[in-house]
Amino acid sequence: MSDGAKAGPVVLTGALLVTQDARRRVVRGDLRIEGGRFTHVGPDAPRTGAEVVDATVFAAVPGFVNTHGHVAMSLLRGIADERDLSGFLKTLFAVDARRVEKDVEVGAAAGIAEMLLGGTTSFLDLYYHEDAVARAVDRLGIRGFLGWAVLDPELTTQKGPPLDNARAFIGRWKDHPRVTPLAAPQGVYVCSKETWLGARALAEETRTLCHFHLAETRREVHAHEAKTGKRPVMWLDEIGFLGPGMIGAHGVWLTRREIEILGTRGVGVAHCPSSNLKLAVGGVCPVVELQGAGVRVGIGTDSVASNNSLSMLREMHVAGLLQKHHRWDPGALPAQTLLDMATIEGAHLLGRSQDLGSLEVGKRADFSLFRLDHPTLVPARPEAIVSHLAYSAEGGAIDSVYVDGECVVRGRTLTRASWEEIRRDAEREADPLWKARPPGASAPGTEPPR
Structure with a gap:
């Protein structure tokens, strides 16, 4: 069971919901997450027993x-x-x-x-x-x-x-x-x-x-x-x-x-x-x-x-x-x-459309929160948000990311690991690989065997 599934209920209020449901609705509303899944998508989510987070400055987008x-x-x-x-x-x-x-x-x-x-x-x-x-x-x-x-x-x-x-x-x-x-x-x-x-x-x-x-x-x-x-x-x-x-x-x-x-x-x-x-x-x-x-x-x-x-x-x-x-x-x-x-x-x-890919009740809570005040999303209009995501949005607009209802990125910071440690490890392990790089030359083939 994921940490998100173990956590208590969370309600994100007032977000611009890019649902990607069958009607491709883009609406202002709330998300309630329990047990790693969406239990409410839309206006007036029940807040009983839940942590409530104001999300009015965000667009919620499926992961x-x-x-x-x-x-x-x-x-x-x-x-x-x-x-x-x-x-x-x-x-x-x-x-x-x-x-x-x-x-x-x-x-x-x-x-x-x-x-x-x-x-x-x-x-x-x-x-x-x-x-x-x-x-x-x-x-x-x-x-x-x-x-x-x-x-x-x-x-x-x-x-x-x-x-x-x-x-x-x-x-x-x-x-x-x-x-x-x-x-x-x-x-x-x-x-x-x-x-x-x-x-x-x-x-x-x-x-x-x-x-x-x-x-x-x-x-x-x-x-x-x-x-x-x-x-x-x-x-x-x-x-x-x-x-x-x-x-x-x-x-x-x-x-x-x-x-x-x-x-x-x-x-x-x-x-x-x-x-x-x-x-x-x-x-x-x-x-x-x-x-x-x-x-x-x-x-x-x-x-x-x-x-x-x-x-x-x-x-x-x-x-x-x-x-x-x-x-x-x-x-x-x-x-x-x-x-x-x-x-x-x-x-x-991936054979998982029944529980991934959209913001719908019953699906796994995999989604991102995009800051609507980010320069690449202005003007932040419901009728333009899909266009902005496809043609102008940059990664810096993403504030938080949830997988299975667990916040794995918050405020553009990983929550489960230190990026600085990951980066240091990557630089160290990359050194011998880069030293093995040959001079540019042609050789037959398509993809390297594994």
């Missing part, structure tokens, strides 16, 4: 859901800038070989702190040493959906078969209230048919999600087509892998037929615009077409090695501008759709 990342790579921010994808990956290959569980946990803590301070309350991760990430999740109070990287045994540096490691990880953490463990096949470039189907079987057996990289680069797609005669989505469908509860990251190089397959199979997509632009993958995720085919699309930051930020506010902004520019259509991905992708649609991708 952001970051649907793709590698949070432990926070120690590698800026380590491979201005390199083409081959040079970028050569750097990561070299540095990744030096990583140990201790620095993974330190890096995860730094990344989680950044996300919490930016209003993200849930994130979907893909990495190895996920036990270390889970410990950081437990310590700082965020909600983590943690995918153990799975690839062919002969291609990994992990100790033991990656699929067995994923199974054991799921067993260790499946009962944690804020950790959802899962298997995460790395991608078609390091996973055989047997590995893909093994990951699917594990997900079905343990009733967990399955997360993977998909059609991120043209090289990835063409190499797989040359090897198998099929594009990745077509091949994954042919072998019987695709299905509900699966989230593909990137989805840049997709054909119309592949989009239709994803929609038919119930596969979700995590759109990572900043990472795609920075690495110059040469394409644009067909978000509008995906949504038109019934594919749920969330927003992901990817890692700070390729973004270089974990800000979902920034990612919403970039996602909107990219689609408008690419399609010559200022109405493409409007502000409300962008906020949906960062909240309720992300919750749908």
Whole structure:
């Protein structure tokens, strides 16, 4: 049980509620929180037995859901800038070989702190040493959906078969209230048919999600087509892998037929615009077409090695501008759709829309309080707040963040850990990794094996 679930009732009064409910209401009202859930959303919340907090200067916004990342790579921010994808990956290959569980946990803590301070309350991760990430999740109070990287045994540096490691990880953490463990096949470039189907079987057996990289680069797609005669989505469908509860990251190089397959199979997509632009993958995720085919699309930051930020506010902004520019259509991905992708649609991708993604009675109390007097939210009008969140708001506008009803950020300060200690640890553990950085050069590949 979380600390928020153990705490007494709290009533926040007079906030501007950006509910993200079915009607997408934006209203002045109160939030009552008991047992980690909302028990009242709207005017005149009962105050009996509750701590009452005046929230009239705040907008209450559902916690952001970051649907793709590698949070432990926070120690590698800026380590491979201005390199083409081959040079970028050569750097990561070299540095990744030096990583140990201790620095993974330190890096995860730094990344989680950044996300919490930016209003993200849930994130979907893909990495190895996920036990270390889970410990950081437990310590700082965020909600983590943690995918153990799975690839062919002969291609990994992990100790033991990656699929067995994923199974054991799921067993260790499946009962944690804020950790959802899962298997995460790395991608078609390091996973055989047997590995893909093994990951699917594990997900079905343990009733967990399955997360993977998909059609991120043209090289990835063409190499797989040359090897198998099929594009990745077509091949994954042919072998019987695709299905509900699966989230593909990137989805840049997709054909119309592949989009239709994803929609038919119930596969979700995590759109990572900043990472795609920075690495110059040469394409644009067909978000509008995906949504038109019934594919749920969330927003992901990817890692700070390729973004270089974990800000979902920034990612919403970039996602909107990219689609408008690419399609010559200022109405493409409007502000409300962008906020949906960062909240309720992300919750749908994670299979948790019944209790995350909006401010509604019965849902988990995961939300942020934005200061309405912050320069990036002025004029603070109800009819403009969604636009402000999508196009102008900065992280400095976020005052407090709640997960499971527990205030994990108050007055822009972490409540469960000291940022100064996290920062010092991160600087120390980053030193040997940065010393392992090779000079820029080209090397074949797509994503570094885990």
